[in-house]
Structure formats: structure tokens, C-alpha cells
Amino acid sequence: MVTMVGNEGSIEKLVKDLLYLEHDAIAAYDSCIERLDDKSLAAKIDEFKQDHLQHVAVLNEIALEIGIEPPAEGDMKQMLTTGKIALADLFGDSATLKAMKTNEDDTVTAYERASKHEDAIPSTKAFFLTAHQDELRHRAWMETTAKSM
Template identity: 50%
Template sequence: MVTTVGTENSTEKLIENCILLEHDAIAAYETVIDRLESTEFRARLRDFRDDHLSHLDALKAIAGEHGVAVPESGDAKEMMTTGKIKLADFVGDDGTILRAMTTNEADTVSAYEHAVANDNLPAAMRPMVESALADERRHKDWMERNSTRG
């Protein structure tokens, strides 16, 4: 799925949508972790979820600095991110689940790539977004490499 997160025309919407993105990602991880058979995969995905929780904490602080109301949960996209995980679990193994998660991570990578290039990105937020982008690329790469093992 193609995401427009990161392309917002205002700083406030950029921050808000990045927060929603993180809520959606965390929901997907919460949905998938206990569905995996591999203890190694579960542990790694818990680490990745923790990265998303850290991103969310940083974004909440940035929102406070900019007077942006902080959404407390994801949006309608959350149903799609968690739904494809549930479907993958129903029809497949750990590899199938990781492949479904890879598509979520691809969206997150794309969103943070857009945000890094966005003129509305506050300078103080740039290091957080660049760090989050590096995390998301690492998550996606790991899932792509390991989805054939499941």
C-alpha cells in the first residue's frame, strides 16, 4: 500500500500523522508477536516494537513542543495493518507472517523517507526522523532476510 504520511503541508499534520503511523505499527507488532512459532522471531519483533514505542515517545514530546494534540490510538489504517497479519497467520507460517509485516515496514520506511524530504519537518525533529528511518530500514531488511526461514 502506498502511504502519503510524511508529505503533509503543515508541521502539525506531519507530527500527528507520524504519531498515527507509530500507533498503527505498534498495533501490528502486538497482533503478530504471539502468533509466531519461533522464539527467535518473537524476541526480535519485541525489540522492533520497542523501537516503535521509542519513536512514539519522541513524537509525543515533539507534539507537546508544537502544541499538537496527541492521538492516543491509530486510525483506520490500523485495521489494514493488523488485518493482513491475521490473514497471514490463518493461511501460513512464520515466513508468511513476516512477509505481511514487511509490507507494513515498507510503508513506514516510505513515510519516514517522505518526512526527511519534507520542507515542513522542524529542524529539531530531523534527528529523530532520521533515526526512525534507519530503524525502519533495519526492521524491513531483517524481515525480508528471515521471511524465507519461517
Template identity: 65%
Template sequence: MATTIGHESDITKLVQNLLYLEHDAIAAYNSTIDKLESEALKAQVAAFRNDHLAHVSTLKTIASELGIEAPREGDMKQMLTTGKVAIAGLMGDSAILKAMKTNEDDTVTAYDRARQHQDARPESVAFFEQALGDEQRHRTWFEDTAAAA
């Protein structure tokens, strides 16, 4: 499912939606770690989850600077992100990694759009670009590793 995050006209709504997306991603990462058979794959996925935890921390700071409340958990999309992983878990590690790659497609799109938001401050744009790089790296790893598995 393609994300709509990044089309918000209000920067505060964008930051809140990015936080929901990150919380959803963390839930999917937790589910992935629980379902993967390979300890090596689990370790790499856990490292990527740490990137998402760092993104949440920075987004909370941005939310505070904007004077808005930061969501503390995901939204209804969390069922979609974790559901894909749960279903893929029935088919093995490669299928789980492919499911996670599709989740990363959404985070890549969201941060790519966020870095172009007209009301984003330079510090926020720098963070959005760094997060985009993280998400592109995650997506590439999931795609390459799933293909090799």
C-alpha cells in the same frame, strides 16, 4: 497499500499522522508476537516493537513542542496492518514476516519523506533520520528472515 504520509504541507499534520502510523505499527507488532510460533522470532519482533514505542515517545515530545494534541491510538489503517498479519497467521511464520515487511515499507516511506519536510526543525529531521534507519533495519530483517524461513 502505499502510504500518503509525508506529503502533508503542515508539519503539525505530519507529526499527527506519524503518530497514527506508529500506533498502527505497534498494534501489528502485538498481533505478530501473538501469532508467531518461534520464540526467537517473537523476541526479535518485540525488540523492534520497542523501537516503535520509543518513536511514539519522541513524536509526542515533538507534538507538544508544536502545541498540538498527540493521537493516543491508531486510526482505521490499523485494521489493515493487523488484518494482513491475521490472514498471514493462517499460513505460518514466513507469511507473517512477509506481511510485516509490507507494513514496514510504509513506515520507511513515511520517515523518508518526513526528513525532507520543509518545516521540520533540525532536531526533528535528526529524529526522522534515526527512525528511518530503524525502519530500514526492521524491513531488511523481516524480508531476509521471511526468505530464509
């Protein structure tokens, strides 16, 4: 799935969409963790999930600062992110990590775009850049690990 998150005209819509994306990502992480046969892989995925939980906490603060109600869960895309994981599980841990990598492609793109949003104040842009680095790290690990299996 190709995300459009990061192209929003207003910072309010951007933050709300990033929160939806993060909640969808967390649901995918939960699905992945329960499906992986290799528990050391599941432990690493859980570490990455903690980054996403931290992103939600910061985005919630930003949402309140800019006067919007932060969404508490994902949107309909959650079925796509978790569905990919369920299907990939039929083919083993490598396929599951590859499916997770495609989800990370969206978060990488979203935070890269967000970091350039003209309405974001410097501290918000700094957070977007940090989150982007987290997502790049997650994606690289998933890609490298899936290829080595």
C-alpha cells in the same frame, strides 16, 4: 497498502499522521508477536516494537512542542495492518513476517519523506532520519528472515 504519510503540507499534520502510523505499527507488532510460533522470532519482533514505542515517545514530545494534542491510538488503517497479519498467520511464520515487511514499507517511506519536510527543524529532521534507519533495519531483517525460512 501505500502510505501517503510524509506528504503533508504542515509539520503539525505530519507529526499527527506519523503518530497514527506508529500506533498502527505497534498494534501490528502485538498481533505478530502473539501469532508467531517461533518464540525467538517473536522476541526479535518485540525488540523492533520497542523502537516504535520510542518513536511514539519522541513524536509525542514534538507534538507538544509544536502545540498539538498527540493521538493516543491508531486510526482505521490499524484494521488493515493487523488484518494482514491475521490472514498471513494461516500460512505460517514466513508469511507473517512477509506481511509485517509490507507494513514496514509504509514506515520506511513515511520517515524518508518526513526527513525532507521543509517545516521540520534540524532536531526533528534528525529524529526522522534516525527513525528511518530503524525502519530500514526492521524491514531488511523481516525480508531476509522470511526468505530464509
